[in-house]
Amino acid sequence: MNPFRYARPSSPSAAFTDFAGERRARYVAGGTNILDLMKIEVESPPLLIDINALALASIEVTGDAIHVGALARLTDVAENEQVRTHLPLVAIALEESASPQLRNMATIGGNLLQRTRCPYFRDTATPCNKRAPKSGCGALGGELRREAVLGTSEHCIATHASDLAVALAALDATVHVTGLSGNREIALHDFYRLPGDTPHVETSLGPGELIVAVSLPLLSYGARSTYLKVRDRAQYDFALASAAVALDLSGKTIRQARVALGGVATIPWRSLQAEALLRNAAASRDTFERAADAALAEARGRGGNDYKIPLAKRTLVRALEIAAA
Ligand SMILES: Cc1cc2nc3c(=O)[nH]c(=O)nc-3n(C[C@H](O)[C@H](O)[C@H](O)COP(=O)(O)OP(=O)(O)OC[C@H]3O[C@@H](n4cnc5c(N)ncnc54)[C@H](O)[C@@H]3O)c2cc1C
Ligand code: SF4
Numbered sequence: 001m002n003p004f005r006y007a008r009p010s011s012p013s014a015a016f017t018d019f020a021g022e023r024r025a026r027y028v029a030g031g032t033n034i035l036d037l038m039k040i041e042v043e044s045p046p047l048l049i050d051i052n053a054l055a056l057a058s059i060e061v062t063g064d065a066i067h068v069g070a071l072a073r074l075t076d077v078a079e080n081e082q083v084r085t086h087l088p089l090v091a092i093a094l095e096e097s098a099s100p101q102l103r104n105m106a107t108i109g110g111n112l113l114q115r116t117r118c119p120y121f122r123d124t125a126t127p128c129n130k131r132a133p134k135s136g137c138g139a140l141g142g143e144l145r146r147e148a149v150l151g152t153s154e155h156c157i158a159t160h161a162s163d164l165a166v167a168l169a170a171l172d173a174t175v176h177v178t179g180l181s182g183n184r185e186i187a188l189h190d191f192y193r194l195p196g197d198t199p200h201v202e203t204s205l206g207p208g209e210l211i212v213a214v215s216l217p218l219l220s221y222g223a224r225s226t227y228l229k230v231r232d233r234a235q236y237d238f239a240l241a242s243a244a245v246a247l248d249l250s251g252k253t254i255r256q257a258r259v260a261l262g263g264v265a266t267i268p269w270r271s272l273q274a275e276a277l278l279r280n281a282a283a284s285r286d287t288f289e290r291a292a293d294a295a296l297a298e299a300r301g302r303g304g305n306d307y308k309i310p311l312a313k314r315t316l317v318r319a320l321e322i323a324a325a
Pocket of ligand 2: 128129139140155157158199
């Protein structure tokens with residue numbers, strides 16, 4: 001690991017001011033991703049800014065949202081009574097993430113900004129446009145099993161790794177950030193950026209901008225929601241395919257629906273096409289299958305990851321059946 005300086009500011013403004021003095025700095029929260037990447041020299045920040053002294057760990061209901069501080073640990077959010085009652089898709093997505101030890105350390109802000117698990121991104125001996133812009137993509141023409149089928153480009157096909165972000169995409173949560181230009185709120189659908197020809201630019205955060213909180217809207221039908229994750233191992237593994245869904249039912253008719261997919265796309269993937277198909281339709285297997293076809297209509301496999309398209313469809317159908325039951 002390369003030598004680095006360390007700072008532990010006591011306010012958000014001190015944190016982003018430290019960052020302004022060293023544009024290649026990185027924040028560290030739980031450290032479960034950034035320290036890992038530093039050890040394998042994928043990241044080599046000259047300055048590590050530890051944000052754990054900031055008062056950003058509260059979880060509170062304010063108006064029509066649950067306001068979660070960026071430093072709230074995954075375990076604390078998953079166990080929060082309001083989250084479990086009103087937004088089970090969030091609690092399940094968190095419980096299905098990583099391991100208990102990691103969930104005790106990892107934070108909400110860090111989870112949303114974790115980097116891809118694409119093996120070529122993590123191997124500095126191979127080209128990777130995300131790690132080293134314009135160096136090429138080792139995955140294209142390489143091992144594709146875990147790579148994405150939605151939202152890809154000719155420059156990057158890496159899957160987004162966060163489970164939580166998929167649930168937040170279904171809810172269209174709001175990310176609250178602060179930085180040298182002030183405070184702002186970013187809707188989740190504007191937060192993540194498709195790879196295009198700049199896969200190293202992953203979010204709409206500016207340099208040094210700090211996530212301070214995430215608002216989870218108390219969707220009126222959020223209690224009828226779930227998150228279903230399919231992976232190689234039953235525990236402690238990233239998704240091959242996942243689905244976050246919420247259904248508003250009137251008898252057997254769907255009034256409204258929310259649908260997002262994980263494990264198959266370069267960003268947490270909300271499917272407005274599936275939601276439109278579900279709206280005002282009968283809550284039946286036939287409807288769910290048509291919604292799954294719509295959600296994956298634009299998916300493109302490249303051989304080794306073709307299996308993800310039928311897998312994601314089946315995952316979504318099953319998630320909708322669970323939510324409807
Ligand atoms: C073995 C293993 C298995 C895992 N399995 C899963 C899984 O199944 N599902 C899943 O979703 N995740 C999984 N993870 C990933 C894990 O959830 C993330 O590493 C963790 O959530 C990151 O949070 P952190 O607080 O530790 O982030 P850190 O490592 O501290 O930071 C991650 C990134 O976010 C930035 N950052 C952190 N906080 C802020 C902030 N407030 N504002 C701005 N920037 C910030 C950092 O600079 C860094 O770039 C796994 C990780 C491991 C090691
Ligand atoms: S898919 Fe993306 S992250 Fe993986 S090697 Fe290619 S450019 Fe890098």
